[in-house]
């Protein structure tokens with residue numbers, strides 16, 4: 033078992049998946065050194081996805097701070113997920129795989145996956161918990177329109193954890209023809225590193241844009257952490273800048289880093305919400321995208337090294353920030369990045385950048401119901 037990030041990462045998978053992971057690692061090692069791979073992604077980013085996304089000053093939200101928002105909510109399909117799905121779809125084509133399986137929680141990764149499969153003419157199967165299908169009906173309908181088959185997962189909590197297990201089971205059965213398009217920087221190696229590199233465009237652009245706007249680097253950078261992909265992509269741009277403080281914000285009821293322990297989940301060793309026997313606990317968050325008991329292994333490493341600080345926000349704090357951004361800036365954020373916005377006042381830095389990972393259309397009904405009660 034090769035551990036990729038200190039004691040975290042590795043490949044805790046059935047023997048039958050090792051050849052597929054080796055094949056993916058090989059294709060990725062070639063692609064990352066190949067200028068034509070990055071040229072193709074740049075072109076797709078510009079002409080299909082809407083990159084670069086803007087950096088927006090948010091004075092009314094935080095009058096005491098110079099706050100900037102990195103606007104991944106303006107990316108095609110409404111969240112940062114597309115950076116990853118485009119990259120993996122190009123890799124799948126290089127592998128000659130014409131069938132894609134994916135898991136989805138809120139449906140954002142499912143929609144991003146279904147979109148790229150339509151764009152490249154690939155068969156697409158998305159596993160989704162039955163409870164999440166009920167909560168996120170519009171995204172289920174979008175995936176259907178995009179030509180994907182959505183398969184309901186009816187066991188356990190009927191949410192993201194079980195959907196991920198089912199997607200992995202499908203992959204094991206169909207590994208010859210199928211690429212597993214994982215939605216965050218989780219899973220067995222090489223996925224955590226692959227997804228980080230595909231999302232690193234967020235941090236690269238944000239660093240350039242804040243230098244352009246302010247002539248200096250920010251004091252602090254914040255991002256919400258579910259599986260951790262928007263955060264790791266954002267942080268990647270600033271990890272070497274020792275003067276920039278980095279903050280990951282978890283949902284208080286799904287705080288794998290703040291209150292988890294070292295354990296294996298979905299193919300990698302990381303920090304997991306689990307009891308002393310390693311039995312995985314259920315996560316609870318108003319935001320379906322953060323409602324996952326695990327987190328990418330690199331975040332566990334960055335926590336232990338002290339380079340990134342991980343804090344939490346409650347459902348109520350996230351809802352208050354959701355409303356405050358709408359009222360002060362005319363931007364309705366997804367509930368996930370509303371967790372990061374909820375911690376801006378505590379950072380007490382002069383110049384702050386927050387990754388606004390997605391837009392809030394999908395959350396409107398849920399948020400309005402919660403705010404009304």
Ligand SMILES: *Cc1c(COP(=O)(O)O)cnc(C)c1O
Nearest residue numbers: 216258259260261262321368390
């Ligand atoms: C999926 C999602 C997240 C959580 O996933 P990460 O891998 O932690 O980024 C956060 N924000 C939005 C808008 C999402 O759709």
